[in-house]
Amino acid sequence: MPALINRLQAVGRGIALGGFAVAGSAVSALLILAILSNISWIGSFTFPALCLVCVSARTLARRRRALAMRWNNRDIPSPYFQKPQLQRVPHGWYWTGHDYHKYKWVAWWSLNVTWVGRDPGTWRDVLWLVCEPVVGVILCLLPAGLIGYGLLGLSMPWTWRPLTDAGMGWYGPVQLGSAGAAWVAVPIGLLIVLAGFVLAPYLLELHTRWSALLLRPTKLTWLGRRLQRLTESLEEATTAQAAELRRIERNLHDGAQARLVAMGLKLGAVEALIDRDPEAAKALVTQIQDASAQALAELRSLVRGIHPPVLAERGLGDAVRALALDTPLPVEVSVDVPGRAEPPIEACAYFAVAESLTNVAKHAGAAHAWVTLRHADGVLRIVVRDDGRGGADPTRGSGLAGVRRRLGTFEGTLSVSSPPGGPTVLRMELPCALSSPRTSTSSGTG
Amino acid sequence: MRVVLAEDLYLLRDGMTHLLAAHGFEVVAAVETGPDLVSALAEYEPDVAVVDVRLPPTFTDEGLQAALVARQQKPGLPILVLSQHVEQLYARELLADGSGGVGYLLKDRVLNASQFMDALHRVMAGGTVMDPEVISKLLTGNAADEPLAALTPRERDVLSLMAEGRSNAAISQRLHVSEGAVGKHTASIFGKLGLAPSDDDNRRVLAVLAYLGGTRE
Numbered sequence: 001m002p003a004l005i006n007r008l009q010a011v012g013r014g015i016a017l018g019g020f021a022v023a024g025s026a027v028s029a030l031l032i033l034a035i036l037s038n039i040s041w042i043g044s045f046t047f048p049a050l051c052l053v054c055v056s057a058r059t060l061a062r063r064r065r066a067l068a069m070r071w072n073n074r075d076i077p078s079p080y081f082q083k084p085q086l087q088r089v090p091h092g093w094y095w096t097g098h099d100y101h102k103y104k105w106v107a108w109w110s111l112n113v114t115w116v117g118r119d120p121g122t123w124r125d126v127l128w129l130v131c132e133p134v135v136g137v138i139l140c141l142l143p144a145g146l147i148g149y150g151l152l153g154l155s156m157p158w159t160w161r162p163l164t165d166a167g168m169g170w171y172g173p174v175q176l177g178s179a180g181a182a183w184v185a186v187p188i189g190l191l192i193v194l195a196g197f198v199l200a201p202y203l204l205e206l207h208t209r210w211s212a213l214l215l216r217p218t219k220l221t222w223l224g225r226r227l228q229r230l231t232e233s234l235e236e237a238t239t240a241q242a243a244e245l246r247r248i249e250r251n252l253h254d255g256a257q258a259r260l261v262a263m264g265l266k267l268g269a270v271e272a273l274i275d276r277d278p279e280a281a282k283a284l285v286t287q288i289q290d291a292s293a294q295a296l297a298e299l300r301s302l303v304r305g306i307h308p309p310v311l312a313e314r315g316l317g318d319a320v321r322a323l324a325l326d327t328p329l330p331v332e333v334s335v336d337v338p339g340r341a342e343p344p345i346e347a348c349a350y351f352a353v354a355e356s357l358t359n360v361a362k363h364a365g366a367a368h369a370w371v372t373l374r375h376a377d378g379v380l381r382i383v384v385r386d387d388g389r390g391g392a393d394p395t396r397g398s399g400l401a402g403v404r405r406r407l408g409t410f411e412g413t414l415s416v417s418s419p420p421g422g423p424t425v426l427r428m429e430l431p432c433a434l435s436s437p438r439t440s441t442s443s444g445t446g
Numbered sequence: 447m448r449v450v451l452a453e454d455l456y457l458l459r460d461g462m463t464h465l466l467a468a469h470g471f472e473v474v475a476a477v478e479t480g481p482d483l484v485s486a487l488a489e490y491e492p493d494v495a496v497v498d499v500r501l502p503p504t505f506t507d508e509g510l511q512a513a514l515v516a517r518q519q520k521p522g523l524p525i526l527v528l529s530q531h532v533e534q535l536y537a538r539e540l541l542a543d544g545s546g547g548v549g550y551l552l553k554d555r556v557l558n559a560s561q562f563m564d565a566l567h568r569v570m571a572g573g574t575v576m577d578p579e580v581i582s583k584l585l586t587g588n589a590a591d592e593p594l595a596a597l598t599p600r601e602r603d604v605l606s607l608m609a610e611g612r613s614n615a616a617i618s619q620r621l622h623v624s625e626g627a628v629g630k631h632t633a634s635i636f637g638k639l640g641l642a643p644s645d646d647d648n649r650r651v652l653a654v655l656a657y658l659g660g661t662r663e
Contacts, residue, residue: 289557296554300531309531313500313507318535325534326583 010200011147013071017140017207023060024132027053031130051113054122061125061215072208079121079217082228086111121221128214139207146196153189156182230411237409244306251302259295263288307347316346320353320371327357331369339434341380348410349373349382349430352403356384356426359399364388364424375434382428390422403428447570450492451476452483452509453528454501462496462556469563480508487516487523494570498553499529499536510536521545524569528553532580541574541654549575549611568611574654575611596638604631609654 030049037045058080065076084097086107093100094107098114101107116122152159153171160182169176171185172192217225266288273281303309311319317335324331340346353371360369366388374381394400394416403426404414412430449471453459463473475486479502487495495516501508513525526549527540540548549569555577556562565575597605600621607617614632618625632650641649 292557293554296552300552304531309500309529310533310535312505314535322533322535325538 004197007197007200010204011143011197013067013204014140014142014200014207015144017067017136017204018144020060020064020129020132021136021140022133023056024129024136027056027126028130028133031126053126054116057125057129058116058122060129064128064211065215068208068211072205074208074212076212076216079119079124079215079221081115081119081121081221081224083115084111120218124214124218128211131214135210136207139203139210142203143196143200146199147193150189150191150193150196153185153192156185156189160185233408233411236405240405240409248302248306251298255298255302256295259291259298263291263295266291307343308350311346311350312343315340316349317373319346319350320373323350323354323357324371327369328361329366329369331357331371333371333373335373337373337375337380337434339375339436341375341430341432341434345380345410345430345432348406348412349380349428352406352412352414352428353382353384355399355403355406359392360384360386360388360424363392364390364422366422366424375432378431378433380430380432382426382430384426384428386422386424388422388424389420390418390424391420392416392418392424400426447471447494448474448490448492450474450483450486450490450495452478452480452486452495452501452512453498454478458498458553458556465556465559465562466496469559471566479503480512483509483512484515487512488519491520494524494526494566496526496528496566499527507536510539514539517543517545517548522547522572524572525549526551526566526569526575528556532577532583534580534583537576537580546572546574550580551575551577552579565611573611574609574650576609576654578610581606581609597635601631601635601638604628605635605653608632608635608650 030053034046034049034053037049062078065078068074068076086104087095087097089095089100093102094104096107096111096114099110101110156163156171156176157179160176160179164176172188174181174185174188176182176185266284270281270284270288273284308319308322310322314322317333317337320335321333324333341349357369357371360366364386366386369384369386371385372381372383392400394404394414400414400416406412407414407428407430410430410432412428415427416424417427418424447470449466451459451462451466451473453462453476459476459478463476466473474490474492477483477486481503483495483497483501495513497509497513499507499509501512510527513527517523517525521543522545524547525540527536528551529536530553532550532552537550540550547569549565551562551565555565568575603621604617607620612620614625614628618628621628632653635653636649639653641653
């Protein structure tokens with residue numbers, strides 16, 4: 001019984017998809033109008049007609065993709081380029097990414113026309129829609145047609161007389177004209193109805209496949225997107241690096257450098273005082289010692305932020321262990337990384353874990369945390385788990401977004417699972433190669 | 447008192463050689479690299495070694511590794527490890543053998559000559575000297591750790607000073623209490639950490655180890 005309902009559903013869906021064929025005919029007519037008007041005197045129709053063609057093709061294609069997911073559980077990813085943002089430049093005009101406009105609506109229009117028109121995805125949508133009156137009719141409406149024709153056969157014993165009067169001479173292989181012949185048409189009609197029901201789901205699936213062929217992103221689109229992502233992450237990395245350098249410069253300038261100047265001045269004072277007032281000179285020397293200790297402490301924390309010494313000395317595994325020891329809750333670390341990654345990758349992974357553990361300590365309210373590092377198949381996988389209250393959201397707050405950005409620079413990814421009530425699990429993946437394991441330096445031979 | 451010194455920066459090596467000489471030490475070898483340190487330790491059998499963690503040729507933790515190997519071959523060989531940064535991880539590794547005679551200090555501490563000499567003498571005497579920075583990290587880090595949770599705040603103060611390598615007399619001075627009171631605190635600490643009565647020095651090392659959450663029976 002459920003099988004029958006499924007087949008009935010498939011027939012209905014086929015009829016619904018027939019709507020695309022109808023729309024396809026209309027759009028094809030519009031397209032022909034656009035082409036004809038371009039080569040004749042009414043050239044002004046071309047552009048508006050093309051706009052309408054593109055918009056309807058994209059709208060209908062989007063609808064077809066959604067139906068493929070709903071009816072056939074087939075994911076057809078959207079092939080379009082990301083829509084660029086309209087930017088207002090300081091002198092008040094609008095920049096669309098390729099030209100300037102004075103008025104916002106003109107800029108908006110230009111942006112959309114370029115975005116839609118230059119996308120090969122749009123034209124593949126149009127191609128699909130134009131083919132639909134042929135392909136769609138065959139694949140989607142065939143079952144309904146078969147069933148209708150079959151039902152006609154079943155009704156033949158009662159309807160053959162008016163039908164032959166209307167000029168219908170044959171039903172399939174049967175020549176109409178007598179009651180006996182009409183009864184022969186019944187089993188044939190039954191077979192045709194059955195064939196319609198049997199074929200319906202397969203034809204629906206076939207139509208979805210055909211649509212996927214044209215409506216999914218091409219290899220070129222994938223590459224284009226990858227390029228776009230890389231460009232973005234490169235930009236972000238450059239900005240982040242510049243900010244980092246500025247931070248270091250400011251730290252040195254306001255911290256260690258200023259303290260050294262102060263120490264120099266105080267040493268000058270000591271030189272002047274040392275004979276006249278040895279006690280005051282001694283007090284100054286103590287101050288200078290304090291200042292030097294403070295300068296060293298500042299430099300140390302600065303160095304830790306640039307490149308943690310333990311990372312340079314021991315590699316990622318031990319650096320993360322050291323990090324775990326410095327975290328104010330018990331953290332279990334398990335490491336399976338046979339070798340060492342490139343230093344920038346190691347630093348990236350280290351700071352990602354550091355940021356995650358800081359988050360755990362600050363926000364999770366956890367009693368325990370676990371960190372695992374594993375390298376396999378050219379990917380470093382890091383999992384940071386805690387038994388805290390959950391509810392971490394990477395779109396809010398800068399902590400997790402920062403981790404994602406950090407990883408993004410090296411084409412790494414972060415996925416967050418943090419239901420309210422916990423537990424929170426962060427999964428990070430960083431594609432990287434490992435060099436051979438570091439040989440021990442403790443033997444004294446190397 | 448014979449010292450082997452390992453430090454790759456010429457200015458610091460030279461300065462420390464003078465400092466040690468001024469305080470009555472004899473610097474029998476002042477080396478630059480990890481391999482040189484290993485052979486110097488074997489050759490001179492010094493009373494104490496002062497070792498920088500990061501040394502050529504790899505500029506990783508060569509000094510620390512050399513110190514660990516030397517102490518494996520000659521347990522209890524007094525070694526004072528210096529570094530630009532301190533890590534609990536390294537502190538645990540140094541203390542893991544439980545034999546004492548180990549120090550781990552920031553290089554900054556060398557600037558205060560009397561403090562540095564004091565630490566060196568305590569390491570030579572088989573004590574354990576940990577940098578206050580290691581200890582403050584421990585206090586914030588492992589506050590929830592089991593046996594330590596049973597200690598009173600005053601006992602924790604005493605234990606952290608013990609970890610810095612101070613004697614009961616020095617602790618009593620620091621905390622402005624009588625030496626007898628410190629003795630009572632230490633006895634209570636040993637009891638709570640389950641350390642059987644034995645040689646007092648050894649128990650102090652073990653208490654510090656427990657403090658660091660390292661290996662303890």
